[in-house]
Amino acid sequence: MSDSDGKKTLGLLSGGRSGQVKQSFSHGRTKNVVVETKRKRVVVPKPGAQKSATGTAGAAMGDPSKRPAGISDAELERRMKALAAAKARESEDEERRAAEEQARAEERERRRSEAEQKEREEREREERARQKAEEEERKRQEEADEAARAAAPAPVEAEKAPAADRSAPRGAAPAPSPRKVDRERDDRREVKGKPTRGDDDVRRAGKLTLNQALAGGEGGRQRSLAAMKRKQERARQKAMGGLQDREKVVREVQLPEAIMVSELANRMAERVADVVKALMQSGIMATQNQTIDADTAELIIEEFGHKVVRVSDADVEQVIDSVDDKPDDLRPRPPVVTIMGHVDHGKTSLLDAIRKTKVVAGEAGGITQHIGAYQVTTDSGATLTFLDTPGHAAFTSMRARGAQVTDIVVLVVAADDAVMPQTVEAINHAKAAKVPMIVAINKIDKPSANPQKVRTDLLQHEVVVEEFSGDVQDVEVSALSGLGLDDLLEAIALQAEVLELKANPDRAAMGAVIEAQLDVGRGPVATVLVQNGTLRQGDIFVVGEKWGKVRALVNDKGERVEAAGPSEPVEVLGLNGTPEAGDVLNVVETEAQAREIAAYREQLAKDKRAAAGAATTLEQLMARAKDDKNISELPIVVKADVQGSAEAIVQAMEKIGNEEVRVRVLHSGVGAITETDVGLAEASGAPVIGFNVRANAPARNAANQKGVEIRYYSVIYDLVDDVKAAASGLLKAEVRENFIGYAKILEVFKVSNVGKVAGCLVTEGVARRSAGVRLLRDNVVIHEGTLKTLKRFKDEVPEVQSGQECGMAFENYDDIRPNDVIEIFEREEVERSLG
Known part of the structure; x- marks a missing residue:
């Protein structure tokens, strides 16, 4: 508001609202107060006030009256530069986004065109394959029709047709004419006026869907190529004069004590499905991978019309030729x-x-x-x-x-x-x-x-x-x-x-394995001394529990040879595992025989080991466990370069030890030290001993991480000596007693806070406080212990020499009498070793 002089005065602007408020005070007093509330001011921009920042700023710079209050020229110029830079960055971002969007669109277009091109090429390739298959099918059909026309009699005269019919076999269908065959084939290929693909093309069409399987018919499961060939062969045979029933081939089926259903079908040359069906009809539900007993298999074999030849499991080794040689062949x-x-x-x-x-x-x-x-x-x-x-x-x-x-x-x-x-x-x-x-x-x-x-x-x-x-x-x-x-x-x-x-060099080879090893580059290698016959490259053989096919033969000079005759040592490559040194090598005819013999021998060895373990009674196991508690064991893992060395090391380890300590070989094998060996050694706290072999990289890393010791040897002397020394460390030290003196009790005194004290005379040697003592009465030991005190006069002394008197008191023992003898000795521990 302003007064008449034009001066401004403080006051409330118009637009406020006034009213009265009643105030209450103490003692019942009240007072009415006039108050006025002020409305909040709302600033509304005028129309046209939104102008570009550049124009406004330019106007502000051009016109000082429009410039914001408190803004200098330098500040305004700085703000204008920042605004221009922001505008430039925004335009650059928009251009970049537009360029990226255009590049993405071009990439999508390129990929779409490539996909279309690839799909077009695929369709063309499929079309060419289909046309080629149809052409091949057409040629095969034409050849079949040509063969049928050549085999069928030509109808020269109408009068000869009945005679031809009479000469045809009974039940044989007349051969269809080529024109009729072509028409039937065309009818099969046209369904509802639309050409369809042939059986061969349908078979190659792809996977069978559920709808096709449920619908059946044309979209159902198609025949295989072999089935189609068999069908064509039957049609050809039928066109050439009828099918002849094949004569049943009766076979002698070797029947072991147990046989798998699929193997039984293979030996009878029958279909597995037919054998399974025959078993089901007999009330036996078995699949092709299940094993049936010999009696059941015999019934099935007789049902199919074959002869049964019962054999035992041991008969598999009869294929090994053990015929005596004729004198003329030697x-x-x-x-x-x-x-x-x-x-x-x-x-x-x-x-x-x-x-x-x-x-x-x-x-x-x-x-x-x-x-x-x-x-x-x-x-x-x-x-x-x-x-x-x-x-x-x-x-x-x-x-x-x-x-x-x-x-x-x-x-x-x-x-x-x-x-x-x-x-x-x-x-x-x-x-x-x-x-x-x-x-x-x-x-x-x-x-x-x-x-x-x-x-x-x-x-x-x-x-x-x-x-x-x-x-x-x-x-x-x-x-x-x-x-x-x-x-x-x-x-x-x-x-x-x-x-x-x-010896006879013209028979199947037989020899003995002198040595066997696992070579890193060549696999299992056996040094074989051929004793009879000739071993040739490509021969199939069985040696112990292993079998193989001779991949290569190497003589003692390192040269490759094609064959090895009697008394000739060669290295044989091609085994499926490392045999035992001393195994006999025999050449067999087929790989199946070699597998069967090796499997039988391996199972026999397992059964023998299991029987040996089962023969132990419970009392023997308990006694062995009790003995084991008192015996310290040094476990080791042995890997050697050849089988003979591993066997020799294991035998040497078994001889190390006595009734207190022994060496136990956890595992022995041939070949490099592997990560599995390190894991076994870690679990048992054993070192790994390598004889002329080394650990591979994973095994070395595992040994470093797990703290497993790997020791390498090349001389068996050093290996045996080191293991013997390590086993000696498990022996308890021997405690020896050295007698250092004797003392005789002259008088017994009672001392307060001490108990009975013996007045003694050292008669021999020396008496030491730290030594052990025995109390002898009439040369009988009645107490063994240590001295509580050793005094000379009233002073505590560490030792007393012979001929001097002293006072002795025993630890926790008071039954001492005059004329008792005290024996004084020292103990020392002596390290023991295995001889």
Whole structure:
């Protein structure tokens, strides 16, 4: 509001609302107050006030009166630049979005065109395939019609037709004319005036839908191509003069104790569905994968009209040819010579000298770890097969296998060492195998050589050499200088001539597995010594619980050969697993026979192991469990390069231990150390021992993560010694007592807060407070314990020498008397080891 002078005064603007409010006070007083409420001001923009920011800003800059209050020129210019930049960014974003949208549209168009092109090409390809199939079908039908027309008699005269009908077989349908066949085919291809695809095209049309299956008819399940061919063949046979019923082929069906339904149908050459149907009619609900007993199968076989030949499971091995050879078929064969003897007596060195090679240099530690098989041709042209066996005590079983396949044993004895334990074992193996023996006294060039002592020592083991009027040849040789090698070969040839060794090379091969290993690049490999027949590439064989087909043969020189005759050692590739060393290899005719024999042997081995486990009574198990609690075990996992080494290591481990500790081999196998071996070792807290093998990368990583120790060895001496040392760590330390003195009780005193104290005289040795004591009364031990106090006069002392008096008090024992003797001793723990 304003007064008359034009000055503005404070006041309420018009538009407010006034009223009275009654106020209440204390003591009943009231007061009326006049109040006025002010309405909220609402700002409504004028029409046309929304102008572009640029125009407004330009007007504001051009006209200072329209510029917002408090805005300087610099601030207004900065705002204008920011506004222009925002406008530019917005326009750029719109252009970019438009370009992206256009690119997406072009990509969709390109994909659509590619899809259409691909679909068009697919339709064309299908159309070409359909036309080709129709053309082939038409050609086949024309050929069938042509054959039918050629076979059917030509109707030359109407009078000859009845005669032709009379000459036709009874029941045979007249051959349709070619025109009628074509018309029927066209009718089949046209349904309701629309051409349809042939049976062959319908069969290839795709998957069968549920609607087609329910509808049946043309859209139902179609015949296979083989069924269509059979149908055409029947139609052709019918057109050529009628079908002839096939004669029933009666077969001899070999029936084991149990047989699968599908296998029974296969042996009868009947359909599986027919066999299942016959079983259902007999009240037996069985599928083709179920096994039925022999009695039920016999009824089914007789129902189908076949003959039953009952066989047992063991009859599967009868296919192995065990016919004796005729004398006319036998041919001379090279002798198999096994070199035996004590370790480090020069067996391999002697063989190297004969072969003029360096085999011993390739063996770890200069010790033969495997059985090696080699062929040598002498200067005289004779061929000899040598088996080099290890001499270490752990390889006893390997030497035993070497003696089983050999013809002649060459016993190598060092002239400077005479007869040793493994020499005696070799003599026993040779006697058990009943093979002749030739003694090679090696290292004859050493100054300490005494060949006469060797001959004398051999007398103790019933080996009498020719020099002592015996029948055993002995030759003095030197592997280093080559002295006497010709005499040794001559002795071997003479012995072989006496034996008259012969074999039939024209029969199925039979041989013995000398060694077996799992090669990383070649798979299971077996070193086989062929004993009879000829083993050829491609032969199917069974060896122990394994079978295979000869993929390759490698001789002792590393060369690939096509065949191996009698007495020839070869490496055989193509097995389905690693056989046991010592298994017999037999060649069979078919792969099915090999599978059957291997499966039978494997099942037989499983049953034998199960029977051995079941034979243990409950009392025996309880007693064994009680014994096991008192025995500490060192578990190990063994992996070796060949089967013979693994077997030898396991046997050596079984010999380590005593009544307190033993070594238990959790698992032994052939081949590289795998992740499975590491997992087994971790679960049992066992180390993994690799003999001439290494762990693969996953196994190494797993061992590092799980903390499993993997130890590698190449010499069996070191392996046995380390395991023996580890097992010795499980032995409890032996506690020994060392007597250090005696004391005699002269008087007994009662001391408060201490109890009875013995006044003693040390009569022998020394008395120590830390030592153990025994109280002897009339040379009988009545208490054993420790000293509570040891005093000299009134002072506590650690020890008292002989001849001095002292006071002693026992811990928790007061029954002491004069003239009792106190025995003083010290205990010490002594580490034990397995011998």
